Amino acid sequence: MEEKLIISPSPHILTKTATTHIMLDVIIALMPAVIAAVVIFGFRAFVIIADTVCVSVLAEYISRKVMKRENTVTDLSAVVTGILLALNLPVGINPLYAAFGAIAAIVAVKQMFGGIGNNFVNPALTARIILLSSFPSEMTTWAAPFWYKTGSVDAVTCATPLALHNSGETASLRDLFFGTTGGCMGETCALAIIIGFVYLVVRRVITPVIPLTYIGTVALMSLLFGQDILFEVLSGGLLLGAVFMATDYTTSPITRKGRVVFAAGCGVLTFLIRQFGSLPEGVSFSILIMNILVPLIERATLPHPFGERESRKNA
Amino acid sequence: MEKPVLSLPKKPFRTRGGAKLRHNKNTSDFHSVMLPCPQKVILPMVQHIGMPCRPVVKAGMKVCVGNIVGASESLFSAPVHASVSGIVKGITRMQLPNGYVCDAVIIESDGEMKLSAAVKPPVIDSPQDFLDAVSASGLVGLGGAGFPTHVKINVPDGKRVDTLIVNCAECEPYITTDNREAIENTDNVINGIILIMRMLKIDRTIIGIEDNKPEAIRILKKAISGCNEAEAKRICVLTLKARYPQGAEKVIVKAATGRVVPMGKLPIDTGCIVMNITSVGFVSSYVKTGIPLVSKRITVDGSAVSEPKNVIVPIGTPIKDVINFCGGYKEQCLKLISGGPMMGIALESDEFPILKQNNAILAFNEKDAPLHRTTDCIRCGRCVDSCPFGLMPAAIERAVRLRNKDMLKKLGVTDCMECGTCAYNCPAHRPLVQIMNQGKQILTHNGKKQGV
Numbered sequence: 151m152e153e154k155l156i157i158s159p160s161p162h163i164l165t166k167t168a169t170t171h172i173m174l175d176v177i178i179a180l181m182p183a184v185i186a187a188v189v190i191f192g193f194r195a196f197v198i199i200a201d202t203v204c205v206s207v208l209a210e211y212i213s214r215k216v217m218k219r220e221n222t223v224t225d226l227s228a229v230v231t232g233i234l235l236a237l238n239l240p241v242g243i244n245p246l247y248a249a250f251g252a253i254a255a256i257v258a259v260k261q262m263f264g265g266i267g268n269n270f271v272n273p274a275l276t277a278r279i280i281l282l283s284s285f286p287s288e289m290t291t292w293a294a295p296f297w298y299k300t301g302s303v304d305a306v307t308c309a310t311p312l313a314l315h316n317s318g319e320t321a322s323l324r325d326l327f328f329g330t331t332g333g334c335m336g337e338t339c340a341l342a343i344i345i346g347f348v349y350l351v352v353r354r355v356i357t358p359v360i361p362l363t364y365i366g367t368v369a370l371m372s373l374l375f376g377q378d379i380l381f382e383v384l385s386g387g388l389l390l391g392a393v394f395m396a397t398d399y400t401t402s403p404i405t406r407k408g409r410v411v412f413a414a415g416c417g418v419l420t421f422l423i424r425q426f427g428s429l430p431e432g433v434s435f436s437i438l439i440m441n442i443l444v445p446l447i448e449r450a451t452l453p454h455p456f457g458e459r460e461s462r463k464n465a
Numbered sequence: 466m467e468k469p470v471l472s473l474p475k476k477p478f479r480t481r482g483g484a485k486l487r488h489n490k491n492t493s494d495f496h497s498v499m500l501p502c503p504q505k506v507i508l509p510m511v512q513h514i515g516m517p518c519r520p521v522v523k524a525g526m527k528v529c530v531g532n533i534v535g536a537s538e539s540l541f542s543a544p545v546h547a548s549v550s551g552i553v554k555g556i557t558r559m560q561l562p563n564g565y566v567c568d569a570v571i572i573e574s575d576g577e578m579k580l581s582a583a584v585k586p587p588v589i590d591s592p593q594d595f596l597d598a599v600s601a602s603g604l605v606g607l608g609g610a611g612f613p614t615h616v617k618i619n620v621p622d623g624k625r626v627d628t629l630i631v632n633c634a635e636c637e638p639y640i641t642t643d644n645r646e647a648i649e650n651t652d653n654v655i656n657g658i659i660l661i662m663r664m665l666k667i668d669r670t671i672i673g674i675e676d677n678k679p680e681a682i683r684i685l686k687k688a689i690s691g692c693n694e695a696e697a698k699r700i701c702v703l704t705l706k707a708r709y710p711q712g713a714e715k716v717i718v719k720a721a722t723g724r725v726v727p728m729g730k731l732p733i734d735t736g737c738i739v740m741n742i743t744s745v746g747f748v749s750s751y752v753k754t755g756i757p758l759v760s761k762r763i764t765v766d767g768s769a770v771s772e773p774k775n776v777i778v779p780i781g782t783p784i785k786d787v788i789n790f791c792g793g794y795k796e797q798c799l800k801l802i803s804g805g806p807m808m809g810i811a812l813e814s815d816e817f818p819i820l821k822q823n824n825a826i827l828a829f830n831e832k833d834a835p836l837h838r839t840t841d842c843i844r845c846g847r848c849v850d851s852c853p854f855g856l857m858p859a860a861i862e863r864a865v866r867l868r869n870k871d872m873l874k875k876l877g878v879t880d881c882m883e884c885g886t887c888a889y890n891c892p893a894h895r896p897l898v899q900i901m902n903q904g905k906q907i908l909t910h911n912g913k914k915q916g917v
Contacts, residue, residue: 156799156834157813159899161885162806162827163486163638169840169892225840267841267893357850404846404859448860455877456481456715456854461727 169266172355173226179349180233180394182342187335191241192298195335201245203232205252213261227266231255234274234394237336238387238434239281242293242303247285251277271441272401275391275434282434292332308332311385312430326384337387347393356397359406360413364392367417375425388420391433401441408444408451415440415447471627471669473701478723480716482853483708484886486638486807488677489766493641497649497762497775500790502576505554506781507818508534508545509561509569513605514612515541517567522547524555529581531757534570543613543821544603547572548759548779550579562803562810562817569818572781586755595664602751603758603821608632608643608712608741609804611822614748618665618738626738629667630721631658633674633681633742634705634712637805640825642762643742645775647674647681650746651688657749659696665738670700671721672742675707709807710884714739716853728880743824758821765791767827769798778819784826785815800834802827807885837894848887848897854880858887858897865904878904 187195210228214221222228235251255277260269282289297306310333311321325331329339336343350356365383372382383389396402396416403412416436423432440447510518518535522528528547535545551574559569587598600615620626631654635643647654658670674682685702692700705711705720715726717739724735732739747758761780766773771792778787784801788794802809803823819826848858856877864872881901888897 155801155811155813156836157811158800158836159896159902160806160808160810160883161889161898162800162802162809162811162829162834163889164837164894165484165890165892167892168894169843172843172845172892222840227843265841267843399843399845402844404844404849404857406850452860452875453849453855453857455728455856455880456719457725457728457730457880458877460725461729463727 169225169227173230175350175353175355176230176394177226177233179346179355180230180237180336182345183237183336183339183390184233186329186339186342187237187241190295190329190338191293191335192296194298194303195236195241198239198241198243198245198248198335199233199236202236202239202248202252203229205249206232206235206256209253209256210261213257214265217261219265222266225266228256231260231273234336235277237390238274238278238334240289240292240333241335242291242307243281243285243288247281247288250284251281254280267400269400270444271438272395272398275395275437279434279438294332295330295338310430311381312424315381315385316430320378320381321385323380323384326381331385334387334390337390340384340389343389343393350393350397357409359409360397360402361392363410363413364396364417364420365389367414368421371418371421375421377425382421382424386424386431387433391420391437392416395433396437396440401444403444403448403451405448405451405453407453408447411447411451412440412444415443473669473699474671474703474721474723477673477703477705477720480711480720480853481855482851482886483710484851484889486709486889488707489638490641490644490677491639492764492766492773492775493644493678493680495641495645495773495775497645497777500776500778500782500787502549502574502578503779503782503786505571505573505783506548506779507559507569507571507783508548508781509559509567509818509820510535510545511561511565511567512545512611512780512821513543514610515539515543515616518542518545520556520568520570522553522570524553526553527551528553528572529579530759531581531584531755534572535568541613541616543605543615544601544757545570546603546757546759547581548781549574550577551575562812580756584755584757586753587751589664589752592664595660598752599748601757602747604744604747604751605758605821606741607743607747607761607822607824609808609822609824611820614740614744617733617740618661620665620733624733624736626665626733626736627668628722628737629658629661629665629670630717630732630737630739631670631672631742631745632712632714632717632739633672633678633685634717635678636675636707636709636712637807637809637825639766639827640764640805641775642764642824644678644681645762646743646746647678647685650750651684653746653749653753654685654742655688655692655700657745657747658700659692660749660752661740661745662699667738668699672700672702673705673712673717673721674702675711676704677707709889710853710882710886713853713882713884715882728877761819761821761823763787763819763823764825766825767802768830768833769794769796769828771795780821781818783815784812784817784819787819787826788815788828794828796830798828799831800829802829807889808883839895840893842893842895845892847890847892851886851890853884853886854882856881858901861904862895862897862900865900865907868907870908873904873908879908881905
């Protein structure tokens with residue numbers, strides 16, 4: 151045998167699923183929400199999404215280059231961040247502000263902490279909160295569904311169902327389900343998000359634990375406080391947050407029990423902010439707060455290795 | 466008072482984690498063929514877990530098949546026998562694939578495969594005779610680990626074993642030797658089971674076998690129903706779901722009996738002995754013929770091998786000879802693996818001999834031996850979800866990087882059996898098995914390299 155042989159540690163076969171494939175699956179799962187956004191909020195929605203995606207990818211490329219690190223654009227995680235950020239913005243936002251959000255997400259939140267897998271909070275959510283505090287009025291001016299049929303994006307506005315709710319009015323469940331209400335581009339259409347959720351679960355990208363626990367907790371709290379359960383679940387950013395943000399691998403616990411605790415915490419905080427806070431919506435802040443608690447949750451929910459209990463029993 | 470008879474399981478108990486692999490059992494229908502006598506064999510003095518043997522032959526001595534060439538005074542060892550007849554050419558130092566350096570006896574074959582006059586069936590009158598016979602046979606766990614069998618079946622005082630688990634799970638892809646053992650050597654397997662049950666006073670035997678071996682399952686079931694009634698009632702075939710690592714000792718104990726082996730303990734502590742099916746078959750044939758462990762069935766497969774085969778080879782045969790018998794390499798071989806693709810060791814040369822515990826030689830071409838780019842951990846938790854022992858490889862990796870001994874202990878790194886399920890599932894292709902191993906080294910030797 152003349153040729154040299156490859157020596158490597160076992161195992162010698164590896165799964166075909168690489169990080170890129172997982173991110174691609176998430177992008178596919180986001181497509182129904184993207185399409186719904188474009189249908190409901192017009193071509194402008196597409197422009198904002200394209201804007202944040204391009205800026206995110208560019209920001210990732212440049213920051214890796216500047217930091218002299220291996221380039222990670224091909225893992226597609228920046229694309230996911232870009233789409234998620236756009237879906238969390240109102241359609242009327244100035245594209246420059248959106249671009250600023252994308253840069254904040256990728257550079258400040260993700261790459262400054264070491265890039266994919268090392269950020270401790272969700273980049274898209276944090277960027278949304280940065281934008282919310284930087285441009286409060288822009289970020290809370292909601293274009294009405296199908297505004298493009300009647301006038302300009304600034305002229306045809308409406309309130310979000312949750313804001314309406316606080317002032318005593320209520321949106322129909324049908325509008326909430328199909329997304330024909332005011333709100334962030336990707337959060338209004340429950341149907342599209344549910345399709346994405348099913349896809350992610352079927353492809354085993356996520357387990358349903360976090361979304362179901364999160365939504366279930368909000369439903370339970372609504373029941374306890376005498377609120378309309380379906381309305382609380384379908385309105386606002388809850389579904390989008392529960393399916394796509396709270397399930398972010400990097401910023402959610404890797405232990406099974408930890409995931410339940412994390413999601414339940416998100417649910418409680420979301421409901422409390424909605425019910426008692428001055429903000430109409432609390433999904434972003436709840437997930438962000440729970441993101442920060444992840445290391446503590448993990449430490450408290452270490453799994454018992456096989457046979458550990460039995461060995462203690464005998465001792 | 467008579468103790469209640471243990472019932473036989475109808476279906477397996479739940480086990481945790483694991484991975485669904487492509488089986489690639491290409492050779493499962495290939496009847497084993499004998500390798501023609503090799504020109505020389507290399508017999509390392511360590512083909513087991515335990516104390517190394519000392520060569521008891523000198524260069525120039527004539528040996529026959531079955532003569533002892535390496536022995537040890539230690540109980541925790543297994544003798545090495547000449548696998549061909551011929552002349553001892555010399556004794557060299559060699560490094561084994563796992564890095565261990567030991568003596569090796571090289572025998573030049575005379576091509577006659579003459580059986581030694583010392584080979585005669587052992588006389589077994591008592592359980593102690595039986596243990597002595599197994600010890601003299603040189604048998605080690607043939608499933609791959611190479612644990613000396615006489616140590617394993619020596620039940621310490623005060624412990625009772627009620628269940629023999631015959632491991633025919635063969636969860637590693639490609640390998641089909643246990644499957645062939647069940648099909649080709651059925652009588653010896655059944656006789657071996659009955660013998661071991663009688664000698665060790667074991668109540669029941671569960672043959673654990675994955676559902677991807679329907680023929681072996683059928684044949685074993687038929688053979689059991691052919692036993693006399695008292696025995697047939699105590700032996701069963703338990704079909705397991707084909708899921709890696711179903712054949713890992715602690716996993717198969719859980720699947721077959723529902724018992725959990727405590728951390729750091731052995732199956733015997735829960736009243737079980739797990740033996741590979743080929744080991745069981747060998748025990749019976751040794752008691753009948755007295756021929757020690759001098760040959761081994763191995764699966765030769767992989768994308769670079771011309772004619773995949775199941776071959777019965779004398780132990781110590783250079784891998785090259787076995788590959789040539791299988792038509793040589795049809796493509797450039799880039800990775801040569803001793804064992805299965807999940808836990809096997811990548812070899813640096815095909816001059817290495819076949820060892821007792823080898824069950825496969827796999828030669829992979831360029832397509833099957835890619836060098837994966839390792840990327841950052843994305844904390845997806847697939848390693849945690851798939852670990853059959855409930856460990857947290859991702860967290861252990863962090864503890865290894867920080868060299869945090871307390872954390873490593875708490876995370877139970879020493880319990881890792883390095884099955885590779887976590888690394889297989891990792892989308893970032895992180896070398897988790899290597900990292901686990903490193904974690905153990907940090908705990909035992911402070912992470913320093915060990916001199917041999």
